Amino acid sequence: MPIISPFIIYILRKGAFIIATFFAFLLVIFALPRAIPGNPVAALLTQIFQQAQANPDTVKAVYRKFLEEFGLNKPLHEQLFDFISRLMGGDLGTSIAFYPRKVADLVASYLPWTLGLLIPAILVAWAIGNLLGAWAAYRRRTRVDNALLPVFLVLSQVPYYWLAMILLYTLAVTARVFPVAGAYPPAMSPSLTSTFILAMLHHYTLPFLSIVIVAIGGWAIGMRVLVIYELRSDYVEYSELLGLSDKKILGYVFRNSILPQVTGLALSMGTVMGGALITELVFSYPGTGYLLFRALSTLDYPLIQGTFIILVSTLLVANLIVDILYAYIDPRIRVSYVGD
Amino acid sequence: MLRGVSKIISPELFTIRKLDASLAVLLTIFALGFVGSTVYPVQPTAVVGPLETPPSQLYPLGTDAYGKDILAQLIAGIRGSLQIGATAAAISLLIGVLIGLMAGYKGKIIDNLLMMLTDIVLLLPSILLMIMVAAYFKWRDPLLVSIIIGITSWPWVARAVRSQTLSLKNREFVNLSKMAGLSDFRIVIRDILPNIASYIFMAYVLLMSGAMIAETGLSMIGLGTTQGVTLGNILFWAQVLEAVRRGLWWWFIPPGATLVALAASLLMIATALDEYFNPRLRGS
Amino acid sequence: MSEPLLLGLGLRASYVLRIGEVRAVDGVDIEVPRDAVVGLAGESGCGKSTLVNVLLANIRPPLRIKSGKILLDGVDLLEMSREEVRKKVWGVKVSYVPQSALNALNPTKRIIELVKDAITQHTPATDQEVVSLCKRRLEELNLPTDSIHKYPHELSGGMRQRVIIAISTLLNPRLLVVDEPTSALDVSTQKQVLKMMLDMKRNRIIDSILFVTHELPVLRQVSSHVYIMYAGKIVEYGPADSVFFNPLHPYTKALMYSVMTPEPETRERGLVAIPGEPPSLLMPPQGCRFHPRCPYVMDICRSSEPRLVPVGEGRGVACFLHHSEVAS
Numbered sequence: 001m002p003i004i005s006p007f008i009i010y011i012l013r014k015g016a017f018i019i020a021t022f023f024a025f026l027l028v029i030f031a032l033p034r035a036i037p038g039n040p041v042a043a044l045l046t047q048i049f050q051q052a053q054a055n056p057d058t059v060k061a062v063y064r065k066f067l068e069e070f071g072l073n074k075p076l077h078e079q080l081f082d083f084i085s086r087l088m089g090g091d092l093g094t095s096i097a098f099y100p101r102k103v104a105d106l107v108a109s110y111l112p113w114t115l116g117l118l119i120p121a122i123l124v125a126w127a128i129g130n131l132l133g134a135w136a137a138y139r140r141r142t143r144v145d146n147a148l149l150p151v152f153l154v155l156s157q158v159p160y161y162w163l164a165m166i167l168l169y170t171l172a173v174t175a176r177v178f179p180v181a182g183a184y185p186p187a188m189s190p191s192l193t194s195t196f197i198l199a200m201l202h203h204y205t206l207p208f209l210s211i212v213i214v215a216i217g218g219w220a221i222g223m224r225v226l227v228i229y230e231l232r233s234d235y236v237e238y239s240e241l242l243g244l245s246d247k248k249i250l251g252y253v254f255r256n257s258i259l260p261q262v263t264g265l266a267l268s269m270g271t272v273m274g275g276a277l278i279t280e281l282v283f284s285y286p287g288t289g290y291l292l293f294r295a296l297s298t299l300d301y302p303l304i305q306g307t308f309i310i311l312v313s314t315l316l317v318a319n320l321i322v323d324i325l326y327a328y329i330d331p332r333i334r335v336s337y338v339g340d
Numbered sequence: 341m342l343r344g345v346s347k348i349i350s351p352e353l354f355t356i357r358k359l360d361a362s363l364a365v366l367l368t369i370f371a372l373g374f375v376g377s378t379v380y381p382v383q384p385t386a387v388v389g390p391l392e393t394p395p396s397q398l399y400p401l402g403t404d405a406y407g408k409d410i411l412a413q414l415i416a417g418i419r420g421s422l423q424i425g426a427t428a429a430a431i432s433l434l435i436g437v438l439i440g441l442m443a444g445y446k447g448k449i450i451d452n453l454l455m456m457l458t459d460i461v462l463l464l465p466s467i468l469l470m471i472m473v474a475a476y477f478k479w480r481d482p483l484l485v486s487i488i489i490g491i492t493s494w495p496w497v498a499r500a501v502r503s504q505t506l507s508l509k510n511r512e513f514v515n516l517s518k519m520a521g522l523s524d525f526r527i528v529i530r531d532i533l534p535n536i537a538s539y540i541f542m543a544y545v546l547l548m549s550g551a552m553i554a555e556t557g558l559s560m561i562g563l564g565t566t567q568g569v570t571l572g573n574i575l576f577w578a579q580v581l582e583a584v585r586r587g588l589w590w591w592f593i594p595p596g597a598t599l600v601a602l603a604a605s606l607l608m609i610a611t612a613l614d615e616y617f618n619p620r621l622r623g624s
Numbered sequence: 625m626s627e628p629l630l631l632g633l634g635l636r637a638s639y640v641l642r643i644g645e646v647r648a649v650d651g652v653d654i655e656v657p658r659d660a661v662v663g664l665a666g667e668s669g670c671g672k673s674t675l676v677n678v679l680l681a682n683i684r685p686p687l688r689i690k691s692g693k694i695l696l697d698g699v700d701l702l703e704m705s706r707e708e709v710r711k712k713v714w715g716v717k718v719s720y721v722p723q724s725a726l727n728a729l730n731p732t733k734r735i736i737e738l739v740k741d742a743i744t745q746h747t748p749a750t751d752q753e754v755v756s757l758c759k760r761r762l763e764e765l766n767l768p769t770d771s772i773h774k775y776p777h778e779l780s781g782g783m784r785q786r787v788i789i790a791i792s793t794l795l796n797p798r799l800l801v802v803d804e805p806t807s808a809l810d811v812s813t814q815k816q817v818l819k820m821m822l823d824m825k826r827n828r829i830i831d832s833i834l835f836v837t838h839e840l841p842v843l844r845q846v847s848s849h850v851y852i853m854y855a856g857k858i859v860e861y862g863p864a865d866s867v868f869f870n871p872l873h874p875y876t877k878a879l880m881y882s883v884m885t886p887e888p889e890t891r892e893r894g895l896v897a898i899p900g901e902p903p904s905l906l907m908p909p910q911g912c913r914f915h916p917r918c919p920y921v922m923d924i925c926r927s928s929e930p931r932l933v934p935v936g937e938g939r940g941v942a943c944f945l946h947h948s949e950v951a952s
Contacts, residue, residue, distance in 0.1 A: 243715035270465020
């Protein structure tokens, strides 16, 4: 019987859902400025037009470009069609604040810093948090757990950027162990030399730590509960009565508890990203958070929109990767039921 | 046998101590926010002293870069943050419970559609959505900020309420009400809601701490309320005016620490309630 | 009479909780002879699962042993450390098949991986040897040999139960302890599982079976000896034929009548049909623990507790109705 493997079906379903989510998101992005009373984009347009008196040539160019890209004088469905077709062609429009730079180029130059900060931080926090959580669960009702749990609970409620402020103040401003701003010394220009890489890591440490330390809390809380539940499952008792060693059984428990945490990884990335963007502000780290802040404070709508589209696309792709990984490591999805 | 026993094990002492400590912290902060301004009647927005003075007898938490009193701001900020947190949490809860009840009770197509919507919103990070929406508003009063936070934070409540409703709707007492010819609305109000009340209370507590943290995030990126003082607002000005690099610790530590204490005590209360109501976590 | 395979003497075990002590096993003597199928029956909550854990020496807080001995081939299991029991007894001399086959296997491991992890704890076999041992055994028991390379969710409930029994007994333990092995299965699968266990005994894979259940009809089919447990105590024991033919204790009678009801619905609910509730083991009733539900209750039953006394033919009963018979 030619059945399609459940693995493929699972991935196709996830993929379709993620694409649907992306389009739903585009719709929101498109509708938002147009639905808000007094259309903020139109208002900005008027404002730019009025400024045209002062600096006619550039401002007029900005105005024309902006009018064209948002197409506010066309009917709504044509605007939507234009919006989507331009996007599919990879055109995110032109920035106002950085005119005439393209939004896509701008975001592309800031994004690597954010991802470089975010991805290692998320993975390291995930690994450490899960290990600590499992340890606390295994030592439940002992001093270890009683001491760790409140720490996890408090950590999970600390905003990344506030811990960033504390670390910056204690370790950079007061103790002067780490630099106070940026991703590398202003006098250097990026290169692949060991001096530069060392300097970069030096700047990297504090932003990285502020994300890792906070994120550990949430993962540990989740893992602790998962392991507590798992330790009570029937297979743990049966395996023990088959004579398996504690070490082997804990291995089973850890592995099975970590599966839901892989799914959790997909869902939590957005929250961490949101926090990390603001953390970048605290360290003046040249990532998308910093770019977004500039765009927000100058009401550069094309840039705001473009940054969001790129960030959300990145997240959705990351989600899909995590989902595929999950399906691969969980045999219940990978291997179908073929019993009688 | 063991399952029977686990039902009667009393809640752990540790949980009770945790609950006591959290309640004490919470009440202290509430008291500071609501009674503080009568005991310490200083205008949070008025310039009252020299610029950037460290804490002293005259200014218990020092002054900011404009010479405004930080303790007075903190008192007003607690109130502002709690107000936004409480309102936003109520909005999320309303949306989440409504969607969850409808999806769980009605089932079929309605369930599928609502859960699809829920999963989409769940997949899109709420803080990014908030920033995106807030960016288009030039003026944002506390209510608007609460709405923005509220309409993006409900999905997990909807999912949890849905699954609880699913497990309740086939119980005997619901079937009885159905046979008695009660309307769906009355069944939900009479039979389902009371049974998930403890969960709803817990969700509200969690939503509230989440909303206060979200408010601070929005403020930090410059999209908080443009009216009144909140904890996030204080942190925003401290950040913009470089309080950290200039060593003005009294400006950014108190609001952040208050926020963490508030959010953590709310979370601990929710956790303690969960251990109390959720028998799966009890026993050995 | 040869020395019994397993002998539990004066066993008392309690769950020690903050609210008090739940005496789930309260002075039990039990004997599993060689080449026998011993049934242990009682309502759920009577302490039989606890007794099983005690007999396996699987003691974990809040469960505690208060007194007693468990002699397996003359060696007291309660004198051994948990590690020692795990290495030398479980899976080697005594094997256990749990109540729920559904969740007894690690869902993310192929069954053969679990078997390798288990067997290599006891003997220095290579993976290859474990696989062929496993296959030979499945063939002997007429089970599909490829099932060991599957994940638990790929097998049906009945198949999973049989595979669990097969892998639990790979090392030919003397005693197989099964806890409600058939209650989740439909009737035809039940039969297959029971037949397989009896075949294993016939083929000398195992010597004896301790069969725990609340379903007396099943016990009637398979057991040679029975023990009836109520509220932490054994109330009646003896050769199965004799006990089933002529039950002495009112509780045994009630148990039998309650499950004899022909309607499948009542049979499903099994012993719930006995009027009244099983007593709380936290505060058991004064006197005979069955007296609040007993149709033959006498004054003495309310004040003093009947001992379990032998009444001939290898039988014993704890009931004043029969004490007087013995006395007269």
